[in-house]
Amino acid sequence: MSEQLGASNLELHLGPMTVDAFLEEFKQRYPNLRLDHVMIAVNEQFVDETHRIEPHDTVALLPPVSGG
DSSP, X not given: OHHHHTOSOOOOOXXXXXXXXXXXXXXXXXXXXXXXXXXXXXXXXXXXXTOEEOTTOOEEEEOOOOOO
């Protein structure tokens, strides 16, 4: 995902919103990113799509990985 964005970190200034709303906003800003099956962590804790993100939270998008 960082290769597609050209950066490993992004700083977005957004108001409070749910994870689901955040993903929709992210898809609109970066329509070429594949966000299917990503796991979301907020402040280093995995959360579901109903979790509320506050303005100063850190959000991590973790793509699926394959094991071997």
